[in-house]
Amino acid sequence: MKVSEPILKILNNPKYTRLIHWGKLITITGGSQAIVQATGLVSGIIVIRLLPTQQYAWYTLANTLLGTMGILADGGISAGVMAQGGKVWQDREKLGAVLATGLDLRKTFALGSLLVAVPLLIYLLNRSGASVITILLIVAALIPAFFVALSDSLLEIIPKLHQSIIPLQKNELTVSIARLMLSTLTLFIFPFSYIAILASGLPRAYGNIGLRKIAYSFVSKQQKPDLAVRKNILFIVKRILPGALYYCLSGQITIWLISIFGTTNSIAEVGALGRLAVLLNFFSVLISTLIIPRFARLENNKKLLLTRFFQIIGTLLIFCLLLLTVVWAFPEKILLILGNQYAGLEKELLINLIGSSIFLIGAIIYNLYTSKGWVLKPLVSISISICAITTGIIFLDVSTVSGVLWLNIFIAAIQLVYHTTYAVYKLVNI
Structure with missing residues (x-):
């Protein structure tokens, strides 16, 4: 069967080829x-x-x-x-x-x-x-x-x-x-x-x-x-390790605080709600598998990197908002999945997923800029996070499930701001 000339032009168009490749x-x-x-x-x-x-x-x-x-x-x-x-x-x-x-x-x-x-x-x-x-x-x-x-x-x-x-x-x-x-x-x-x-x-x-x-x-x-590769990797490790050590305390702050100030039932409730946040893992794995390695391979072209950066984050934001809309509309039905012992946590479910969404976006931004070998000075990131945690603990009741989840949102939002600021700064000044 003979293919018409307009169709041939479309098939031979590099944009069409790229679209098909990404589609697959x-x-x-x-x-x-x-x-x-x-x-x-x-x-x-x-x-x-x-x-x-x-x-x-x-x-x-x-x-x-x-x-x-x-x-x-x-x-x-x-x-x-x-x-x-x-x-x-x-x-x-x-x-x-x-x-x-x-x-x-x-x-x-x-x-x-x-x-x-x-x-x-x-x-x-x-x-x-x-x-x-x-x-x-x-x-x-x-x-x-x-x-x-x-x-x-x-x-x-x-x-x-x-x-x-x-x-x-x-x-x-x-x-x-x-x-x-x-x-x-x-x-x-x-x-x-x-x-x-x-x-x-x-x-x-x-x-x-x-x-x-x-x-x-x-x-x-x-x-x-x-030895040369080891030196280069350790250079990045020295910048990331202090933050990683701090993250061990702050990254699971909800579990640490609820295990100290709350009850065994509260630990189970926070853990169960965290299981539903696995819905966000779909986007996380998709980006870490397809996008971040390609971002790491890109040459240091300011316009190209900035375009790709905002395309990635914008798309992720849209998906997170769609998921949160579904959770807001049908919280009771979603909680049925967990069982009767976790019923009545509609408000906590939405709060937890908002915090998880903010954290996911911040984590993807962090992975994007570290994939290029850029690392924010630990003294800056840790100082900001400690101030955020301290402020949150002072003003929120961390002995309750909803209290530690609101704290998680507050900390994640602060981290999102400084990760975004640093990423854009490095991209603009290539």
């Missing part, structure tokens, strides 16, 4: 992420519904500390690997050296992370009424998940830089389905927090094996850590 990427990534996030949400709901309130409170504390351990063990290494990898992503040997250096640094940071986080977890679990045996079982279940997460965030940078999306999404899809199946099979029989942690961690360990295969198809596995 978004369809593949968005489709698989819809399934991943849906299975993740179902897995979370199963955990919420099957675990008694006290067990779920302990599960929430353990997951919070797992996130803290991951932040401490990273300390900015991922940002350094992304920034350095973005410069040499087409060179198999050099990219292999970047990955090897990042993994080597991560091992060193892991020990310090364990020494800090595990005693804190033991203290919080004991304060929440967990027995010695329960505490030991939770810690034992948490450590394997921690060590798997150590390499995950670095290994996935390689296929992201090469935009090898399909293998990456298949791996994540396999892990999420396995987690759902394992959680369903085990928690019906053994409704304990440490079982829920194992059911989440074991599939990730299997996925880590596949992730290594994907990453090492693009880099030389024989490469050793490089």
Whole structure:
């Protein structure tokens, strides 16, 4: 069949080709992420519904500390690997050296992370009424998940830089389905927090094996850590680590405050509401997989970078507003997902998702500018955040669920302002 000349012009137009390319990427990534996030949400709901309130409170504390351990063990290494990898992503040997250096640094940071986080977890679990045996079982279940997460965030940078999306999404899809199946099979029989942690961690360990295969198809596995690369990564780490250490306290401020001033039920309620914020993960993963690696690869052209920056943030803002509109319109129906023990939290649900949306936008802006190797001085960011937290604690009742959620909004808004200001400043002054 002969194709008419006008259609041929459209088909050969670079803009049309780019549109089709992005359409395929978004369809593949968005489709698989819809399934991943849906299975993740179902897995979370199963955990919420099957675990008694006290067990779920302990599960929430353990997951919070797992996130803290991951932040401490990273300390900015991922940002350094992304920034350095973005410069040499087409060179198999050099990219292999970047990955090897990042993994080597991560091992060193892991020990310090364990020494800090595990005693804190033991203290919080004991304060929440967990027995010695329960505490030991939770810690034992948490450590394997921690060590798997150590390499995950670095290994996935390689296929992201090469935009090898399909293998990456298949791996994540396999892990999420396995987690759902394992959680369903085990928690019906053994409704304990440490079982829920194992059911989440074991599939990730299997996925880590596949992730290594994907990453090492693009880099030389024989490469050793490089001193020059190590120096460049550590330069970024030195700028990010103080902020990361501070973030370990401020990033989960709602959990820390409610675990100290609130009740076990309040911990469970904050944790359950946080599960519904997984809806925002769809946008977060989509941007971190498709957008941020491409932003890291862009040349330092002021006009181009500013255009891309505002396109990304504007699109994300629209999606967040649409999601918040749905939650505002149907809060009771959404809360039915969590179960009867969490009914009546309509106001808290909306407040929580507003805070999570603001935090997500700020985090994406932070990831965008750190992907270019730019880091705000820790003294500035930490000072501003400490002032925000102190002010919020003075004027808000942090012993209640709604009080700590409003505090979260206040802190997230302040962080969004200074991340945006710094990003625009760096982009304008390229």
